[in-house]
Amino acid sequence: MHIRVERGGDGHVVTLEQAADCSRLEIEAVDLGAAEVTSAVLGAGAAIALEGDGYLISVPWLRAHAGPSADDPAWADRFASMVEAAQGGRYLADLDALPVGPARARRQRRGPGDAAITGVALTPFGNFPGVTAIEWQARAAVAALADANRSPAEIDGLLVGYATTIGHLMPANLLAEYLGIHPCVALGVSVGGATGLAMLAQAVALIRAGSARCVLVVAGEDRASGQSRERSLDILAQVGERHYEVPLGATIPAYYALLASAYLHRYGLAAADLAPLAVQMRANASGHPGAQFRTPVEVTDVLASRPIAEPLRLLDCCPVSDGGAAFVVEAPTGPRAVEVVGLGQAHRHQHVSEADEGDFGARRSSGAALAAASLDLEAIDIAGIYDSFTVTLALLLEEIGFVPPGKAGAVARQGEFGAGGILPLNTHGGLLSYGHSGVAGGMAHVVEVVTQLRGEAGSRQIPGHPRRALVHADGGVLSAHVTAVLERGFHES
Amino acid sequence: MTDAERDVDELQGGDWTSGRTALRASACRRCGHRWYLPHRLCPACGAHDTERFDIDGTGTVAAVTVVHRRSGGGPPIGIALVDLTAGVRVMARCSAAAVVGQATTVRIAAIDGAAQLPVCDETP
Numbered sequence: 001m002h003i004r005v006e007r008g009g010d011g012h013v014v015t016l017e018q019a020a021d022c023s024r025l026e027i028e029a030v031d032l033g034a035a036e037v038t039s040a041v042l043g044a045g046a047a048i049a050l051e052g053d054g055y056l057i058s059v060p061w062l063r064a065h066a067g068p069s070a071d072d073p074a075w076a077d078r079f080a081s082m083v084e085a086a087q088g089g090r091y092l093a094d095l096d097a098l099p100v101g102p103a104r105a106r107r108q109r110r111g112p113g114d115a116a117i118t119g120v121a122l123t124p125f126g127n128f129p130g131v132t133a134i135e136w137q138a139r140a141a142v143a144a145l146a147d148a149n150r151s152p153a154e155i156d157g158l159l160v161g162y163a164t165t166i167g168h169l170m171p172a173n174l175l176a177e178y179l180g181i182h183p184c185v186a187l188g189v190s191v192g193g194a195t196g197l198a199m200l201a202q203a204v205a206l207i208r209a210g211s212a213r214c215v216l217v218v219a220g221e222d223r224a225s226g227q228s229r230e231r232s233l234d235i236l237a238q239v240g241e242r243h244y245e246v247p248l249g250a251t252i253p254a255y256y257a258l259l260a261s262a263y264l265h266r267y268g269l270a271a272a273d274l275a276p277l278a279v280q281m282r283a284n285a286s287g288h289p290g291a292q293f294r295t296p297v298e299v300t301d302v303l304a305s306r307p308i309a310e311p312l313r314l315l316d317c318c319p320v321s322d323g324g325a326a327f328v329v330e331a332p333t334g335p336r337a338v339e340v341v342g343l344g345q346a347h348r349h350q351h352v353s354e355a356d357e358g359d360f361g362a363r364r365s366s367g368a369a370l371a372a373a374s375l376d377l378e379a380i381d382i383a384g385i386y387d388s389f390t391v392t393l394a395l396l397l398e399e400i401g402f403v404p405p406g407k408a409g410a411v412a413r414q415g416e417f418g419a420g421g422i423l424p425l426n427t428h429g430g431l432l433s434y435g436h437s438g439v440a441g442g443m444a445h446v447v448e449v450v451t452q453l454r455g456e457a458g459s460r461q462i463p464g465h466p467r468r469a470l471v472h473a474d475g476g477v478l479s480a481h482v483t484a485v486l487e488r489g490f491h492e493s
Numbered sequence: 494m495t496d497a498e499r500d501v502d503e504l505q506g507g508d509w510t511s512g513r514t515a516l517r518a519s520a521c522r523r524c525g526h527r528w529y530l531p532h533r534l535c536p537a538c539g540a541h542d543t544e545r546f547d548i549d550g551t552g553t554v555a556a557v558t559v560v561h562r563r564s565g566g567g568p569p570i571g572i573a574l575v576d577l578t579a580g581v582r583v584m585a586r587c588s589a590a591a592v593v594g595q596a597t598t599v600r601i602a603a604i605d606g607a608a609q610l611p612v613c614d615e616t617p
Contacts, residue, residue: 233564241530243510245584248610249563249570257558258574265556265593307569310559353529353574353582354536 115207116337117200117486119148119328122428122447124290125321125435129225133163134178136220140324140440141179148328150214157212158183159199161219161439162190164235165226175218185212191347192239192475193386195219196325196443197482201343203329213330219439220324232320239476241351253317253389255352255477257309260391262357264311267406271311274390275302276412278315278432281387283418285429287460292321292435299413316390321435325443327450338450341468342375342485344368352477362399365481366472373468373485377401380485381466382452383423384445386473387430396472397425400483424462427452442473446484453488504531504545509609514601516611518581519545527580548579550599554613555582559589567605573613575599587613 121143123136131139137160145152158181160171168174171188185206191198196219203215223232236252245255264270279299285291297315305314332339345368346361370376383402387393394408402423403411411417417425428434428448431441449469451457469486508517508531519535520527522544526537535543556574563570573587575597585599591613598614 230564237564244530248572248584248586249560250572251560251564254558254560254572258556261558261593262556307561351530353584
């Protein structure tokens with residue numbers, strides 16, 4: 001890796017280049033004194049912190065991890081002296097001479113088939129009449145490509161989620177033509193709320209198999225303004241059984257309300273015990289300018305909101321929104337790439353009457369993803385968990401194992417899912433408050449954790465330089481489960 | 494009618510969705526799993542060797558909701574999941590006062606002046 005520091009504009013220009021030999025870190029200073037180099041390299045936002053069995057050296061554009069001696073400041077000192085020694089010339093550090101930490105060892109085992117998210121985009125969500133579904137998709141796609149520094153012509157794989165307002169048989173071909181791109185692989189994907197993560201998993205599989213080099217994953221629709229609320233309610237109810245459930249007057253809130261009823265009964269809880277999850281999602285959304293609902297609410301507001309399907313009330317339910325999201329998946333490249341280090345899925349039922357309440361599939365899915373990453377839940381710094389309803393979030397958090405059974409609301413009440421809590425969760429506000437534009441709604445969680453792992457979340461940035469994230473989504477009535485474990489790091493080109 | 498539709502039609506034949514006042518369920522002869530929805534193959538193990546038969550409606554309320562926001566509007570309705578002693582879970586209309594854990598019997602009745610539906614016995 002080659003770092004070049006020079007004077008330019010009204011500050012310093014720091015250029016980072018990947019080198020073929022990634023075991024060497026080279027710092028090149030151009031006509032700069034040591035103090036200036038130090039200031040530029042270890043500039044704003046930089047930190048050297050003890051983490052686990054090693055040191056986490058973190059600057060906005062460079063992060064390295066080495067260890068293993070927790071009581072040995074040598075690596076920190078070496079980094080500082082490395083910067084000073086760059087004065088007037090070059091300094092070469094042989095990273096292989098440094099003790100190798102567990103994260104680095106794991107990356108080495110995975111080899112050349114690694115895949116990473118190199119670009120993300122999320123539009124504002126809300127009710128914005130006049131923008132079509134395909135246009136939401138195109139806006140998100142163009143922004144994600146720009147973020148990944150890729151041109152449309154470089155896309156050879158395109159995965160697109162279904163849009164209820166289009167209802168087209170071939171969503172990916174539709175978008176490819178609209179964008180003027182000609183991918184070698186194009187697939188429309190449909191597994192309800194899990195579609196975004198399922199597309200991520202498929203994109204990673206295409207990269208690892210060598211079937212594509214640069215995959216664009218897109219979803220978006222005008223779900224709020226492009227059809228009536230009645231139409232949305234009816235379409236979503238169809239995840240139920242068409243002859244045995246839907247004719248009874250069941251809606252998607254009703255299916256989840258049934259799960260909520262059983263959940264509250266099982267643990268001797270009341271609706272007020274789920275409300276803190278809605279309160280926290282709203283608090284998180286207040287920091288994101290793109291969120292549909294940003295005005296803080298209290299538990300009393302949730303309980304006073306109108307009943308939708310008891311025990312769920314309006315503020316226990318996500319809204320219906322317009323908007324789009326996209327990401328680019330390719331081999332890890334550049335310091336902003338966030339690697340997909342583990343994936344898991346579980347598909348155990350479609351209809352609520354066939355669901356196993358002790359084993360919906362979230363534990364299996366997340367367990368597989370963590371095992372693939374050689375990590376446990378303790379290693380996760382931030383999470384993005386599907387939250388179509390407060391009860392969805394509670395059931396998923398508990399089955400994954402982030403909190404003990406029956407305790408999700410109590411943990412939320414303590415503020416542990418806020419930016420400064422034990423597990424920063426859905427820091428964009430989740431489906432409950434950022435909004436739910438169908439498949440794009442489930443992709444927003446991915447975009448948010450990638451933004452946080454990159455250290456680019458601005459005023460929402462969680463402390464402690466988060467390194468690993470777990471994202472989980474469900475589709476249907478806790479029917480389809482997909483989990484991804486993401487990790488930022490030192491990427492090899 | 495496609496083969497798949499004919500299969501479903503045969504499976505549903507004889508239960509409340511085709512006009513009779515009966516609840517029916519299926520059982521797997523291989524793994525013993527029992528289920529309510531009209532699937533020819535066992536949803537637990539995929540076996541083809543399954544049977545479908547009339548069942549009794551006695552059971553216990555496992556979950557309940559009162560739906561206020563209804564498709565097409567109308568007054569609130571109660572919907573329950575009922576665990577029948579026959580070993581399957583059935584969705585049925587119920588009273589807004591139904592609670593989890595209470596004993597009930599699911600019968601087939603015309604409700605809302607419309608088609609016949611499974612209804613918990615205390616439904617007004």
